[in-house]
Amino acid sequence: MSPKRKPTEQPDHKQTRLKTTTIFKNRDGLGDYIKNPESFPPSVVLYYNDDFVAVHDRYPKSSLHILLLPRDRSKSCLHPFDAFEDTQFLAKVREEIKKLRRVAAAELRRMYGKSSVQEETRREAMDEDPPPDELPEGRDWQSELLCGIHASPSMNNLHIHIISVDRYSPCLKHRKHYNSFATPFFIDLADFPLADDDVRRHPGREGYMQRDLKCWRCGMNFGNKFTRLKDHLEQEYEKWKVL
Amino acid sequence: MSPKRKPTEQPDHKQTRLKTTTIFKNRDGLGDYIKNPESFPPSVVLYYNDDFVAVHDRYPKSSLHILLLPRDRSKSCLHPFDAFEDTQFLAKVREEIKKLRRVAAAELRRMYGKSSVQEETRREAMDEDPPPDELPEGRDWQSELLCGIHASPSMNNLHIHIISVDRYSPCLKHRKHYNSFATPFFIDLADFPLADDDVRRHPGREGYMQRDLKCWRCGMNFGNKFTRLKDHLEQEYEKWKVL
DNA sequence: TATTCCGATAGTGAC
């Protein structure tokens, strides 16, 4: 009955900005972290400094899901497409992400190292008495991480996601949750700055969120059967974590 | 993903017949009534004779919802459009419905007579000692009944609905329930035999079930808001029954 | 357009 809104020529993210003003406090839920990082327990805030806060996502969409929040208010209020136009800022974020990836990788080792076969020789070396000067590398946990942003963020404060690849979490509850981390809607930080004609600037037009559900690991297509995807993700998770 | 089935030139009810063969026992749920009416308690079977069984609908869509079931197997297995081509049969059904309407009206009087203002003088007369020879007519409960069939029945045994106009029942659970008794999908028995070009022969094409929800009493349009219609129907019911 | 169960889809409201 209500006709579809005719798309305009404006990039998607500009339209979104206009619609999501600060009347919605719920979309400003990350603001407290950058204003008062010290008020949160270590289980929530991994660390903070003058320029960044790293927090565990309150509704993680993978078994590990961290957010890096730039504290600069003049950047935090921008869409990532615009914020990362500033190459100096982008470089600074990349520097911090480089550190945070090591932190996140260490977290994955803590979570899964005991059961991962690729950690076996490292585990054995650590158990030696005395341990050797140099430990085997073990599993490359950094390669199990994704770092990037959503083409159309719903939280107003600029945030960069660092998630493990598993997409296994009770908070992942519907198709858009999954597709926001499993389609070009998720843009790797390495892809910035974005070309002017990059199609990912128009996530709505491209229909990323409505795409068929496809397993990140084996590519199996689940159409719109989210529940079946969820079952499958659990199976893939169990296999992935012990590699 | 699955393309819409192309409609054929066949009338809707012929197509339906082909699809709903007797492999679906659930669509033959009325068969026991005409085979063994004596095996049901009076709370289920109002009465039966050699040719008809009158039962309370197991899932009533109004506060009173009765089905008249012709027992003749050669008619019971037909679509009502075809069964009522036989004018002699149609006449016999009409005769029975005439009786059943009186039974149903008496039932409505039993249900609502005590609270209906139009029954007031009749109630007072009955309470006199001795009662007068002739009671006031009271409310015309027959005018609160609808008698007819569905343009595309889902139960295979031929059945004629006798329902009170209120459409107030916990079993009325979705749009199609309501629209099957509030659009031309419901065809009054008086309208038979149907003209060859009667549009109601093509209920699917006409989209009766997908129509906006409109109150039978005040005409208010509820679009697809079934729950709001339900609330409204309760209000209308409370006003209607005390008229 | 039989019911029932399950699940996918859609709109809202949140201060």
Add this chain to the structure above:
DNA sequence: GTCACTATCGGAATGAG
């Protein structure tokens, strides 16, 4: 595309010795 809640919409199974 934040969550959480409600409700609408959509498919599949339904029995049976």
